[in-house]
Amino acid sequence: MDAAASRAGSAAVVAASGLLVGRGRAAVAGPFDFRLAAGEALLVTGPNGAGKSTFLRTLAGFLPPLAGEVTVDGLIAPDGEPAARLGEVAHHVGHRNAMKPGLTVGENLAFWARYGQAPKPSTREIADALDAVGLPDLSRLPFGYLSAGQQRRASLARLILVERPAWILDEPTAALDTASQAGFATLMAAHRKRGGMIVAATHQPLGLHDAKDLVIRPPAATIRDDDSVIVDDAELAAAEGWL
Numbered sequence: 001m002d003a004a005a006s007r008a009g010s011a012a013v014v015a016a017s018g019l020l021v022g023r024g025r026a027a028v029a030g031p032f033d034f035r036l037a038a039g040e041a042l043l044v045t046g047p048n049g050a051g052k053s054t055f056l057r058t059l060a061g062f063l064p065p066l067a068g069e070v071t072v073d074g075l076i077a078p079d080g081e082p083a084a085r086l087g088e089v090a091h092h093v094g095h096r097n098a099m100k101p102g103l104t105v106g107e108n109l110a111f112w113a114r115y116g117q118a119p120k121p122s123t124r125e126i127a128d129a130l131d132a133v134g135l136p137d138l139s140r141l142p143f144g145y146l147s148a149g150q151q152r153r154a155s156l157a158r159l160i161l162v163e164r165p166a167w168i169l170d171e172p173t174a175a176l177d178t179a180s181q182a183g184f185a186t187l188m189a190a191h192r193k194r195g196g197m198i199v200a201a202t203h204q205p206l207g208l209h210d211a212k213d214l215v216i217r218p219p220a221a222t223i224r225d226d227d228s229v230i231v232d233d234a235e236l237a238a239a240e241g242w243l
């Protein structure tokens with residue numbers, strides 16, 4: 001993807017209205033309303049099981065909303081057309097790293113660049129992205145050889161490798177040491193200064209200054225065992241629109 005084309009213009013706005021998120025037929029959290037302009041951040045907090053990951057995965061387009069909508073204005077998708085969905089212009093980094101342990105660090109990062117429709121990154125670009133997250137050039141090592149904190153940092157390097165206007169981050173600093181947490185706060189600040197947006201769920205301080213807050217409060221019973229819970233994989237996939 002062309003870096004300039006993917007950058008958020010100053011008029012960029014992402015907005016959600018009446019957004020209800022869930023798994024299968026079961027509503028998990030919401031409805032939510034928020035508005036993010038270029039350079040702004042939304043900090044999502046709430047206890048375990050409240051629905052933070054479900055909310056982020058819905059924003060990324062991995063789960064369909066049960067109600068409401070998320071609109072995107074002023075952002076250009078990789079195909080050069082105005083983006084219709086946030087997922088087209090966002091990086092999502094989940095709390096599991098979504099990197100294959102048997103592939104090298106470089107192969108994993110190249111996969112994520114291609115997933116975002118960016119050209120195949122050069123060895124230099126991969127080394128620079130790893131350097132930005134404080135890692136030496138480990139690109140030829142299998143991802144599975146890295147320590148937990150190194151794996152997290154290598155996973156975050158995809159944010160740097162390909163410029164995308166929105167970062168959707170689930171516990172981004174989990175497993176990072178104090179210095180790496182501070183380094184990542186600097187990267188997030190630089191992203192926002194370029195007009196980028198951040199939506200981040202966390203249980204620990206991220207150093208995101210002037211972020212808007214979205215607190216997810218769970219219903220009294222968060223673990224359900226009723227007809228709304230789908231336990232069959234195929235039925236769940238069908239309910240979420242994958243089949």
Ligand SMILES: Nc1ncnc2c1ncn2[C@@H]1O[C@H](COP(=O)(O)OP(=O)(O)OP(=O)(O)O)[C@@H](O)[C@H]1O
Pocket residue numbers: 023024026028046047048049050051052053054055222223228229230231236
């Ligand atoms: N297929 C499903 N059907 C119904 N509920 C589900 C399904 N899958 C997950 N859930 C429930 O959705 C709720 C929200 O989970 P989620 O992972 O979004 O929470 P979270 O706030 O990110 O939690 P944590 O802080 O522990 O990471 C949980 O109660 C979980 O049990």
